[in-house]
Amino acid sequence: MLYNGVHVDWPAVTTSESGFDAFFREVEPRVRAALCSAYGADVGAEAAAEALAYGWEAWERLSGMRNPAGYLYKVGRDRARRIRSRQGRSLPLFRGVVPLEDTWFEPGLPAALERLSERQRSAVILRHGYGWTLAEVAEVLGVSVPTVQKHTDRGLERLRRELGVDR
Amino acid sequence: MSNDLEQQLAAFARALEARSDQTEKYTASPQPPKHRAGLGALAMAGVAVVLLVVLPIVFFKPPEGASPTSTLLTPTTMPPTTWVPTTEPTASVIPGEGWAILGSTGITASDGTVIWAGNGTGRGRLVRDGGGGLVFTDSKGLWWMPGDTTEPHLVAEISGELIEVIPTSAGPVARIGSCPSTFVNLTDGGGAPERLGRINVNCETGDWGQVGRYDLYEDPDGLIWLHIIEFDMTTAWIPVGGPSYPSVRVEDFDGGRVLLSRRQGDLDDPPDDLWLVDLHDVSVVEIPFHRDEHTGAALLGPDDTDLPAPWEPSLEPPHRGDRTDFFDRLPVELRIDVQAEVEADEGTWLLSRPSSELSNLSGAWGCRVPGTDWCTLEYGEVLLLDASGSIVGYVPMPTVPPKWIAVGEEYVYAGAVGDGALPDSTLVRIDRETMEWSVVVFEADEPYEWAMPQEWIVIPMDDPRQALLAQMVRVDPFEGGNAVESVIGPRYVDLAAVDEFIDGVVGD
Incomplete structure (x- = not known):
């Protein structure tokens, strides 16, 4: 994953050490990135915070799960949908997301990403924006690797078409 | 994919991450949001669902003026299995149907009748005595309000959880603590034998109900199921709790109905909701109550002797997997x-x-x-x-x-x-x-x-x-x-x- 601009490999999720603290350190960036990709930075961060708070409360149960990050993503997704419906869906998902210093992206990219389906958007941003592997994306989204591949391919194809970018 | 689009997406992801960093994040600090403190404390303490947890008896002493013995009796013969009140309750303030709720302001019936306007009773359970009256415990001890009276009186200065009241030929006997249990005869505050009426307590096997008993069973997925067995036949198998409500207690069971309280925190907290399950038609009704006022609840009226139909699953599982x-x-x-x-x-x-x-x-x-x-x-x-x-x-x-x-x-x-x-x-x-x-x-x-x-x-x-x-x-x-x-x-x-x-x- 891309974390502070550097590619790092995820450590395996452990439930020992300092329990929830260790889990939190490993999982929070992943869940937040996935939710921000799907629902924008503001809603995604808020939903991730709520999901992690839930994770803290349900730690006993969560720690026994095979894919706790995927479970928390689903919790966060429910929260995000609720927040979105409260806010109204007319608000742009990626408002306030502007190129950082020394970087550039097409001004139309955020809107083009927003026009993708939720799953396509997440897959494209996590896979090609954050640089996650297909397996890493699949784990957090709770879907199979072929499904991620399918959504990534379709999302990219549509982005290229909309932005007029050649292969 | 073109490098250009890949670079743009990478730049976009960094901008997205920077923007999300500006949003207030949840941190792994140990205090959860205030309104969830009960659940958080439960989770962090690693407290598993508590099913009928009882405290051992700390002390047992009849109050002054209460008669006569403070020692447990050793049974030499089995007592008869039924108890008939010597006199019918007269001018009872306790309705013969519905339910009653014990709170810090006393006991109130479901029809609004104030059964007893007490105060400062503390937290405890409310149990029927099988003869039209009610029994409860608080920090002072064990209280009994027979059906023909308007005030409860202190039976014994005893601590521990009131499990049930068992009708016997010698009068109603309160069972304090699950296993081991202490039995207190409500009529004289004295002890009682361990085999009483429909209840046979066997702490080694956990078998303590012969006619009817209930279990709250937590399955591997964290769901809590109400399991009622009567005459060795399952009459109910209903999901009643789970991760969001991990603490469930059977407040009362009269053979045909079950009164349940559920909590998002632990069993010491006031309940978040109360449910009445009728085993005859598997109807489930939520009972309104004031959360801050509630400490215990009981069904009113006699035990239901009309045995509910056996539980029948929709299909023998697993049908489709x-x-x-x-x-x-x-x-x-x-x-x-x-x-x-x-x-x-x-x-x-x-x-x-x-x-x-x-x-x-x-x-x-x-x-x-x-x-x-x-x-x-x-x-x-x-x-x-x-x-x-x-x-x-x-x-x-x-x-x-x-x-x-x-x-x-x-x-x-x-x-x-x-x-x-x-x-x-x-x-x-x-x-x-x-x-x-x-x-x-x-x-x-x-x-x-x-x-x-x-x-x-x-x-x-x-x-x-x-x-x-x-x-x-x-x-x-x-x-x-x-x-x-x-x-x-x-x-x-x-x-x-x-x-x-x-x-x-x-x-x-």
Whole structure:
């Protein structure tokens, strides 16, 4: 994953050490990135915070799960949908997301990403924006690797078409 | 992918991360949001669901003036199994039906009658005495309010949890603590033998109910099931708690009804809700109460001697596999709420969703069906019932409960029509002889593919075949369209076109 601009490999999720603290350190960036990709930075961060708070409360149960990050993503997704419906869906998902210093992206990219389906958007941003592997994306989204591949391919194809970018 | 677009996406991800960093984040600091402190404390303490946890007896002493012995009796003969009050209660202030709630301001009946306006009773349980009266404990000890009195009196200065009151020939006996238990005769504050009436306490085996007993059983998925056994026969097996409500207590059980309290925190907290389960018809009713006032509750009236019908699961699990085991285990009253039905030679075909009572209860486990990503609130089924009303077969329809159904010559057809809450639409075809089924999902704005059975065929949003659905299923009559049973107003479906379409996609 891309974390502070550097590619790092995820450590395996452990439930020992300092329990929830260790889990939190490993999982929070992943869940937040996935939710921000799907629902924008503001809603995604808020939903991730709520999901992690839930994770803290349900730690006993969560720690026994095979894919706790995927479970928390689903919790966060429910929260995000609720927040979105409260806010109204007319608000742009990626408002306030502007190129950082020394970087550039097409001004139309955020809107083009927003026009993708939720799953396509997440897959494209996590896979090609954050640089996650297909397996890493699949784990957090709770879907199979072929499904991620399918959504990534379709999302990219549509982005290229909309932005007029050649292969 | 072009490097240019890849670089743009990387730059976008960094900008996205920077923006999300500006938003207030949850940190792993140990204090959860205040309104969730109870649950958080529970989780961090690693406290598992507490099922009838009782404290050992700390001390036992009859109050001054109470008679006569403070030692437990050793039984030499078995006492008779019934107790008849020597006098009928007269001018009782305790109603003969409904329920009563004990709180810091006293005891109030469900019809509003103030049974006793006390104060400062502290927290304890409220239990029937089997003769029209009530028994409870508080920080001072064990209290009894016989049915023919207007004030409770202190029977014994004893601590520990009041489990139940057992009628005996010598008068009602309170059982304090689960195992080991201490028994106090309410009539004189003295001890009593360990075998009493319908209760036989065996701490080694845990077998303490001969006629009727209840268990609260936590399954591996964290769901809490109410299990009632009467005469060695299970009469109830109902999900009543779960991760969102991990603490459940049976406040009272009279043989036919169960009064349950549930908490999001632990058992020492005031309950968050109260439920009355009638085992005769598996009805589940939420009881209104003032949370801050409640400390205990009991059913009123005599024990129910009309034995409820044995529990019958909808189907012997597993019928379709582990994912539907939860529904197969439910009594049919909780599983099926008929939305639409059509008759056929082989029986009655139904569109069904879980009953509203199950939906109400399902908040306790966040609606998640164990072992799946399905939610009980978004679940539906197409079922075939035989003439006796038994389920012959069914097709689970998680996330896309069907809205219309029709019987054709060879197949039964059904379909979901997407809406704002559950946006996907479906076409379902079931072979009337073999029950083999095909499900085609027309993916809409928010795909639920993650929750769908793998056998389902998904038509993606950008697939041109999406447009065919509107030609096959319409609101207004059209040539080739058949009127179908629908729960969302008139619908007309071209069944031949559906056949052709499903044959086409299944063959892809």
